[in-house]
Amino acid sequence: MAFEPPQRLVRALGETPGPAQDADWLGQLPELTGAALARREVQAERVQAPGGRSSLVVLVRYADGTPAALKLAPPHARPDRELAALAHWGGFGAVRVLDTRHHGEDGALLLERLHPEVSLRSLPEAKALLEACGTLRRLWVAPADGGRWETVAERTHAQSAALRAAPPEVSALAGAALDFREELVAAPPEELLLHGNFRQGKVLAGERAPWLTVGPDPLVGERAYDLARLVRDRLEDQVAASTGAAGARRRVNKLADALEVDRERLRGWTVFRAVESGNRALAAGRRRDAEMLLEFAAWL
Numbered sequence: 081m082a083f084e085p086p087q088r089l090v091r092a093l094g095e096t097p098g099p100a101q102d103a104d105w106l107g108q109l110p111e112l113t114g115a116a117l118a119r120r121e122v123q124a125e126r127v128q129a130p131g132g133r134s135s136l137v138v139l140v141r142y143a144d145g146t147p148a149a150l151k152l153a154p155p156h157a158r159p160d161r162e163l164a165a166l167a168h169w170g171g172f173g174a175v176r177v178l179d180t181r182h183h184g185e186d187g188a189l190l191l192e193r194l195h196p197e198v199s200l201r202s203l204p205e206a207k208a209l210l211e212a213c214g215t216l217r218r219l220w221v222a223p224a225d226g227g228r229w230e231t232v233a234e235r236t237h238a239q240s241a242a243l244r245a246a247p248p249e250v251s252a253l254a255g256a257a258l259d260f261r262e263e264l265v266a267a268p269p270e271e272l273l274l275h276g277n278f279r280q281g282k283v284l285a286g287e288r289a290p291w292l293t294v295g296p297d298p299l300v301g302e303r304a305y306d307l308a309r310l311v312r313d314r315l316e317d318q319v320a321a322s323t324g325a326a327g328a329r330r331r332v333n334k335l336a337d338a339l340e341v342d343r344e345r346l347r348g349w350t351v352f353r354a355v356e357s358g359n360r361a362l363a364a365g366r367r368r369d370a371e372m373l374l375e376f377a378a379w380l
């Protein structure tokens with residue numbers, strides 16, 4: 081079968097080109113996928129579509145009929161870190177890794193099959209947030225001894241350079257976001273393993289457990305950083321609601337209280353992450369997304 085990458089993936093990689101080793105990854109993807117399947121002795125059923133913005137996922141089966149999913153991501157996405165985080169969680173709150181023998185050869189991940197068409201976004205908002213909070217509680221554990229994880233301070237330091245060069249229409253919010261970041265990294269309250277990219281769409285229905293998270297971009301730091309991305313989930317609905325700024329602040333407080341996170345630290349990280357994402361969206365030409373993100377940040 082043909083292993084054409086979904087258009088969402090093609091567009092996303094075009095917006096944020098990776099380093100030199102990623103330059104030919106898309107072009108080589110059919111051959112890379114075929115080799116990864118043969119190496120693991122699994123049979124492809126179909127490419128998951130519309131798929132994600134950072135990887136190709138192929139739904140596969142073992143010879144005995146057991147379903148699984150093969151995930152391939154470009155080198156700059158650091159699939160080795162994803163593997164390390166998933167292995168550390170051991171299937172507790174997260175998708176389980178089925179085979180690690182060949183990962184070093186091609187970076188592909190063979191994972192248990194979940195239901196990609198059923199995420200927390202399919203639930204009513206209140207129920208979705210309840211399940212999301214329960215999942216996050218399972219993931220926030222001490223990092224493995226001896227591991228070299230990227231920290232929140234390191235990741236946000238790299239992101240800060242783009243904010244300092246933000247265009248005039250973003251500069252005021254960028255300045256506020258940078259001020260929040262400086263204050264927050266100066267005295268982190270804890271060092272836990274974080275998902276790094278947690279939102280409702282990253283939690284899928286499973287057979288072994290009702291809900292399991294996928295697609296971590298792991299790092300080590302405080303819970304408020306991880307929770308900040310969830311605060312702005314279903315952003316279009318939040319922006320369209322009549323509650324505006326008051327509703328956004330209530331959402332911050334509600335999630336902070338539910339997971340025993342400091343409200344002001346969550347507000348600060350939510351602003352930083354929303355402004356950083358909005359600035360990237362603007363640079364990529366996604367003006368509508370950028371305007372919503374920046375409007376949401378201004379409410380806080």
